[in-house]
Amino acid sequence: MLLYLLANDPNKINLVSVLIAIAIMLVIAIVFGFLIMVVSKKFAVETDEREEVILGCLAGANCGGCGKAGCSAFAHSLLENKSQIDDCAVTDKKNKEKIAQVLGIDYAGGSTYKFVVSCIGGINAVDQNDYVGVNDCVRQTMTVGGRKLCDTACLGTGTCITACKQDAIKIVDGVAKIDQQLCIACGACFNNCPKSVISKIDGSAKVYIACSTKCRGKQVMDACKVGCIGCGICAKTCPEEAIKMVDNLPVIDYSKCVACYACLEKCPRKVIKKLD
Amino acid sequence: MNYLTIIFTAMLASNFVLVKFLGICPFLGVSKNVKSAFGMGIAVTFVMTITCLITYPIYTMILVPLGVEYLEIIVFIFVIASLVQIIEIIIKKISKPLYNAMGVYLPLITTNCAVLGVAEICIAGDIVVDLLGAVTYGLFGGLGFTLAMIMMSGMREKLDTLSLPKPLEGFPVSMLLACFMAMAFNIFVGISF
Amino acid sequence: MKNKVKDLALDGVLRQNPTLKLVLGTCPTLALTTAAMNGVGMGLAVTFVLMCSNVIISSLRNIIPSRVRIPAYILIIATFVTIVRMFLNKFAPTIATAMGPYLPLIVVNCIILGRAEAFASKNPVLDSMFDGIFMGLGFMLAITLMGAFREILGAGAIFGVKLWDFKIEFFTHASGALFTYAIFIALFTYFSGLYSKKSKQKTLQKDKKEVEA
Amino acid sequence: MANKKESTLRCVLVLSVIAVVCGVLLAVLNPLLYVAPSAEDISNYFDLPVENPGEWKVVDLNSEHAGKTTDKSGAAVSLVAQMQAGEETYYGLLITTKASGNLSECKFVMFFTKSDNKLVDAKMTVDGSSGGKYTYESAAAASENVKKFEEYYVVINSATQFDTDYSIPKVGATLTLTAVDNAFKKAAYYYYNVIMGGGAQ
Numbered sequence: 001m002l003l004y005l006l007a008n009d010p011n012k013i014n015l016v017s018v019l020i021a022i023a024i025m026l027v028i029a030i031v032f033g034f035l036i037m038v039v040s041k042k043f044a045v046e047t048d049e050r051e052e053v054i055l056g057c058l059a060g061a062n063c064g065g066c067g068k069a070g071c072s073a074f075a076h077s078l079l080e081n082k083s084q085i086d087d088c089a090v091t092d093k094k095n096k097e098k099i100a101q102v103l104g105i106d107y108a109g110g111s112t113y114k115f116v117v118s119c120i121g122g123i124n125a126v127d128q129n130d131y132v133g134v135n136d137c138v139r140q141t142m143t144v145g146g147r148k149l150c151d152t153a154c155l156g157t158g159t160c161i162t163a164c165k166q167d168a169i170k171i172v173d174g175v176a177k178i179d180q181q182l183c184i185a186c187g188a189c190f191n192n193c194p195k196s197v198i199s200k201i202d203g204s205a206k207v208y209i210a211c212s213t214k215c216r217g218k219q220v221m222d223a224c225k226v227g228c229i230g231c232g233i234c235a236k237t238c239p240e241e242a243i244k245m246v247d248n249l250p251v252i253d254y255s256k257c258v259a260c261y262a263c264l265e266k267c268p269r270k271v272i273k274k275l276d
Numbered sequence: 277m278n279y280l281t282i283i284f285t286a287m288l289a290s291n292f293v294l295v296k297f298l299g300i301c302p303f304l305g306v307s308k309n310v311k312s313a314f315g316m317g318i319a320v321t322f323v324m325t326i327t328c329l330i331t332y333p334i335y336t337m338i339l340v341p342l343g344v345e346y347l348e349i350i351v352f353i354f355v356i357a358s359l360v361q362i363i364e365i366i367i368k369k370i371s372k373p374l375y376n377a378m379g380v381y382l383p384l385i386t387t388n389c390a391v392l393g394v395a396e397i398c399i400a401g402d403i404v405v406d407l408l409g410a411v412t413y414g415l416f417g418g419l420g421f422t423l424a425m426i427m428m429s430g431m432r433e434k435l436d437t438l439s440l441p442k443p444l445e446g447f448p449v450s451m452l453l454a455c456f457m458a459m460a461f462n463i464f465v466g467i468s469f
Numbered sequence: 470m471k472n473k474v475k476d477l478a479l480d481g482v483l484r485q486n487p488t489l490k491l492v493l494g495t496c497p498t499l500a501l502t503t504a505a506m507n508g509v510g511m512g513l514a515v516t517f518v519l520m521c522s523n524v525i526i527s528s529l530r531n532i533i534p535s536r537v538r539i540p541a542y543i544l545i546i547a548t549f550v551t552i553v554r555m556f557l558n559k560f561a562p563t564i565a566t567a568m569g570p571y572l573p574l575i576v577v578n579c580i581i582l583g584r585a586e587a588f589a590s591k592n593p594v595l596d597s598m599f600d601g602i603f604m605g606l607g608f609m610l611a612i613t614l615m616g617a618f619r620e621i622l623g624a625g626a627i628f629g630v631k632l633w634d635f636k637i638e639f640f641t642h643a644s645g646a647l648f649t650y651a652i653f654i655a656l657f658t659y660f661s662g663l664y665s666k667k668s669k670q671k672t673l674q675k676d677k678k679e680v681e682a
Numbered sequence: 683m684a685n686k687k688e689s690t691l692r693c694v695l696v697l698s699v700i701a702v703v704c705g706v707l708l709a710v711l712n713p714l715l716y717v718a719p720s721a722e723d724i725s726n727y728f729d730l731p732v733e734n735p736g737e738w739k740v741v742d743l744n745s746e747h748a749g750k751t752t753d754k755s756g757a758a759v760s761l762v763a764q765m766q767a768g769e770e771t772y773y774g775l776l777i778t779t780k781a782s783g784n785l786s787e788c789k790f791v792m793f794f795t796k797s798d799n800k801l802v803d804a805k806m807t808v809d810g811s812s813g814g815k816y817t818y819e820s821a822a823a824a825s826e827n828v829k830k831f832e833e834y835y836v837v838i839n840s841a842t843q844f845d846t847d848y849s850i851p852k853v854g855a856t857l858t859l860t861a862v863d864n865a866f867k868k869a870a871y872y873y874y875n876v877i878m879g880g881g882a883q
Contacts, residue, residue, distance in 0.1 A: 017342075017343060017344060020342045020343075020344055021344050021347060024338065024339075024342070024344060024347060024351070025347070025350070025351075028351055028354060028355070029354070032354065032355065032358035032362075033358075035358065035362055036358055036361055036362055036365075039362050039365045039366060040361075040365050043365045043366055043368065043369035134437055134438075134439075135439060136437050136439065138437070139437060158439070162439065162445070167442070
């Protein structure tokens with residue numbers, strides 16, 4: 001193709017214009033190349049080298065899809081774990097695992113965390129008012145702390161559902177339920193739940209407490225038919241002493257728990273749930 | 277062509293985002309909240325003004341007399357890319373807060389069609405005839421961009437609370453929003469002094 | 470090697486379609502989809518530039534120091550765009566005028582620099598070439614479909630051939646472009662969501678079967 | 683920080699090598715592919731259905747009257763060519779009009795017979811309107827009735843404008859119509875002042 005063009009009018013390429021072109025390109029390249037280097041040397045700012053590594057793994061399309069303004073900003077906020085790896089739809093899976101290693105968290109392949117909804121109230125929890133408005137937990141909590149009498153109850157209006165990109169959360173009998181199979185533990189629901197009902201528990205957990213109320217006995221009975229009354233039976237019966245009562249709410253130490261499910265059977269309110 | 281027309285055309289009549297469709301990627305990507313949108317707008321205005329200031333003389337004083345207009349694209353985009361990089365580094369050093377507010381969007385600007393667009397329009401010579409015209413076009417083109425960004429991000433914050441069907445969330449809904457804004461901007465198209 | 474190409478093909482056109490999934494290169498998409506013919510012309514130009522620049526960039530990836538990475542890549546991309554512009558002006562002036570101001574804007578088309586940075590600067594030459602081709606084809610497919618959609622509704626014609634006199638002017642205007650783009654992305658996310666959910670169910674059933682067996 | 687790969691000299695060197703290579707590539711390609719605008723325009727637009735047509739020869743432009751699209755007239759003569767067919771000489775004027783708002787540059791080509799200064803044919807060759815085909819049809823319709831230009835040629839006595847005043851038919855597409863109107867006025871002005879030699883100024 002080029003030869004055909006060269007053949008039929010070789011004399012057209014006068015040398016002068018080629019030289020001019022070279023001269024201009026050379027001058028501009030040197031001027032700006034030099035400027036960039038001088039500026040970047042003189043104004044060098046020490047950046048966390050992990051950020052460079054992460055930036056290397058990211059797609060680098062600077063598309064802003066993650067809401068941050070470009071990949072370096074996204075890498076920065078990843079380091080301050082203000083955003084999740086999955087916010088970036090562009091980077092492929094292999095790179096995301098590499099980033100996870102740099103950040104020291106596991107990613108989507110059995111991540112070190114699991115997310116569960118620590119509430120089973122829903123229709124059993126008493127409503128203190130009937131809320132009519134934008135069905136979004138954030139707005140509801142803003143109004144009067146939500147319609148439930150119990151202040152740590154799940155409102156069941158689905159902010160976590162919209163936040164979850166994997167469609168892993170469903171509302172069952174008025175309470176959000178996370179399907180552990182679909183959940184890739186990205187933490188979007190955890191960050192977005194205004195009542196912080198969703199708790200982040202250790203990846204190896206087999207059991208979890210499906211309630212987060214700090215009240216005791218009668219107070220709980222009035223607010224919720226199924227809430228934990230803080231009786232402490234689970235803490236007593238646990239053979240490994242893995243459960244401790246922290247202001248009327250059992251807290252499981254997952255390093256000790258051997259999943260014997262003794263607490264699950266003994267609990268009078270059936271608040272302790274198995275994690276499939 | 278008096279400068280009033282340039283200002284009006286750059287900001288409204290042929291607004292970069294809503295009429296000429298340049299710079300849509302950052303417009304959709306970064307307009308999640310008003311603060312970042314405003315930061316992005318100012319960064320784009322800043323770069324567009326400086327780009328016009330540098331590319332217009334390069335074209336008129338160097339490329340045209342020497343008869344090498346075909347180098348136009350390369351020289352322009354090279355200048356813009358280096359400019360953006362230099363400005364980013366300088367701002368990152370001089371004032372961290374300013375950098376956090378504005379500079380963090382600078383790498384995004386290299387791939388922003390509006391910046392190269394403004395350089396092309398200035399040298400096309402149908403509206404802009406001299407350097408001052410070029411710089412005003414760059415400045416008010418950028419402000420038009422910021423205007424569109426702020427309007428968009430203001431509305432988009434309200435959008436997040438709507439419960440939309442899953443596929444419509446994110447880009448589609450903001451595009452529908454931009455669609456109505458584009459309609460609004462259409463009224464300016466007919467007017468010219 | 471064979472499935473790598475298939476994998477890149479699926480990525481380029483379906484899973485990571487630049488226009489519909491990553492929402493890159495929106496400026497030419499909105500502006501040029503008034504006619505399907507433009508879509509094809511633009512798509513071919515972008516595919517050519519993307520392929521060549523990916524090949525060159527990935528062959529130079531170890532030579533270019535990272536600090537001047539962006540200016541160097543952009544120089545290469547701009548050269549190819551100018552070459553395309555020259556060829557088009559000489560051999561196909563009608564397409565050149567139809568594309569008008571959007572031809573030079575391929576340089577800042579986010580797809581090309583995006584792919585160059587994300588893919589070409591990290592992968593070997595051959596993969597980058599395939600990635601360039603399939604990403605370009607994905608882009609072309611998307612904007613030709615959109616172009617056809619808008620042309621049929623907006624101008625009552627397809628590829629320039631007049632179908633009927635029924636015209637909705639809305640689609641030839643700027644707002645029509647945004648409207649169409651929004652619909653296409655929504656449809657794409659819906660179907661790809663459906664597809665991935667089905668494939669997720671399938672893998673779940675498969676795991677269950679293995680567990681039982 | 684200044685390891686071997688990142689040293690200033692190396693960066694600037696790599697950059698300038700790439701820049702020069704690109705520059706050379708284009709500098710070599712450009713003259714080969716360069717299409718002189720006039721040659722291209724002539725081949726695209728100048729086709730006049732007349733028996734034994736000669737070859738269009740470019741006449742150099744009288745820049746003083748040709749004007750620029752940005753000046754008040756809103757149109758400029760971008761190319762003049764002459765053709766000898768049998769004993770009749772034909773003049774072809776290519777007019778480019780100003781882009782404004784959504785309408786980008788339009789191009790018109792007009793053919794005159796030298797002997798009786800009659801406008802033989804006027805065509806809108808590049809339709810700058812972005813509104814798709816419908817503006818072209820209304821503009822073409824408008825240019826049809828504006829093409830009563832023949833009566834005007836008879837009355838071209840005033841140096842600058844048409845003699846009889848007429849208003850643009852209200853057929854939508856005002857931007858395109860003003861472009862058509864500007865084109866015809868500029869053609870009349872240029873033809874009268876340069877080709878007919880009546881140029882008083």
